[in-house]
Amino acid sequence: MNPTAYEQYLLELINRARANPLSEATSLGIDLNQGLASSSINSDGKQPLVFNATLLDAARSHSGWMLDTDIFSHIGVNGSNPGNRMAAAGYNFAAPSGWAENIAYTGTTGVLDPKTHTLQNHENLFRSPGHRVNLMDADFKEIGMATQVGEFSSDGRVFKTMMVTENFAFSGSQSYLTGVVLDDRDRDKFYDVGEGVGGATIKASGTGGSFETSTWGAGGYSLALPSGTYTVTVGYAGRESTTTVSIGSQNLKLDAMLADMQAATIARTEDSGPNVPLGVIFTGTEGSSVYQGTSGLDAIVYEGVHSGFTWSLDTSGGLALNKPSGDRDMLLAIERIGFADGVLAVDVGIDDTAGQAYRIYQAAFDRTPDAAGLIYWIDRMDDGLSLGDVAKGFLASQEFASIYGTGVSAIDFVDRLYENVLGRSGEAAGLEYWVEQLDTGAQDAVDVLVGFSQSAENVALVGQAISNGVWLPGAQFA
Structure with a gap:
């Protein structure tokens, strides 16, 4: 509980x-x-x-x-x-x-x-x-x-x-380390409903031993600790913050904000999962060049922050990148572009990882994805997690329940999907179809959420926001 x-x-x-x-x-x-x-x-x-x-x-x-x-x-x-x-x-x-x-x-x-x-x-x-x-x-x-x-x-x-x-x-005399991990969207440095980050890990190692817990759905945690000095590491979606604390006879509060955590790393290894075979990592060089990717997950890394570059995607997935020097590179079939201050994900098509992750986030929560969460889910999908599994995780979240409710009828659920995902009321035929799918068990809530997210209408609605790629501030490609 x-x-x-x-x-x-x-x-x-x-x-x-x-x-x-x-x-x-x-x-x-x-x-x-x-x-x-x-x-x-x-x-x-x-x-x-x-x-x-x-x-x-x-x-x-x-x-x-x-x-x-x-x-x-x-x-x-x-x-x-x-x-x-x-x-x-x-x-x-x-x-x-x-x-x-x-x-x-x-x-x-x-x-x-x-x-x-x-x-x-x-x-x-x-x-x-x-x-x-x-x-x-x-x-x-x-x-x-x-x-x-x-x-x-x-x-x-x-x-x-x-x-x-x-x-x-x-x-008795037990003392605790407690606090919240939050995505401080309103930048007031205080917890607000919907800002809690569930599933973050809290690890404390020190004179009293090593202890670990994770945040519950609303973002809070508590960890019983013997008296002593500890190094506490809070981690989420590849980001970490580390603090030294001393526990005595009193409880101690330690909060963590995603924005203050160290940059995430988008992992890229030989076991990246069945859906995304390993590709090539290029290093951008001086002059103008053409880089051709493979059928796998390919990346190129440039020196400098992204604000010194401009780029545009064409309909075939190629990208023209203008560099601070005035030179231009052509990037073909390359999914990720690394800069000193983050990663640009340009795999935004209907069947591409970054595009699917962005759309399912928008569909589930009726908001622009937060960077830390988007980095996490893109990384998981790169490792082979299916879009349906991502949707399943979102459906189980407290934020989703606060938007769509719990135990709602099929018609209410579908109505809210039309409003939140497509921004309109459902047409009679569409409502009838989706409600029948749910009532007969032909599709479950996960399937329906994915269906709305990947619909041609939603792809078009979200398309403008990601037409030049998805910017992931603070991420790195390793």
């Missing part, structure tokens, strides 16, 4: 407040000890809270129970208190130990935006003196935070409601 993106967002809001309590209070226009005895909460930073699956289970169960019963209370099912529920979910209270619980809800009769309501609930809890004490308790190390959405009746009215339960606890 792992947090959703909204639950991860709530955890990041809480840990931001714990890192700088005074700043959080100031941003909300209150005194840190407003409504409390003087100095009840000091302005020192507090250790970050680490997600715990059993506490999340208890929190979700209680939020669900409150929504189901239209009761807002710390006393829950069968008269249980929060500590009872945490223990029943499997949390082990080993001395020294303790617990607390915050609950809150916001509702609307209109459309409920989960991100907005997550933030509103957090701010409401921080403004509340008693809840603020729990949020700022320096002893707590672990948390389960639920953001359940459903209907809640109050004063005879029914509201679309986000019911938040925060279960805080500490038990």
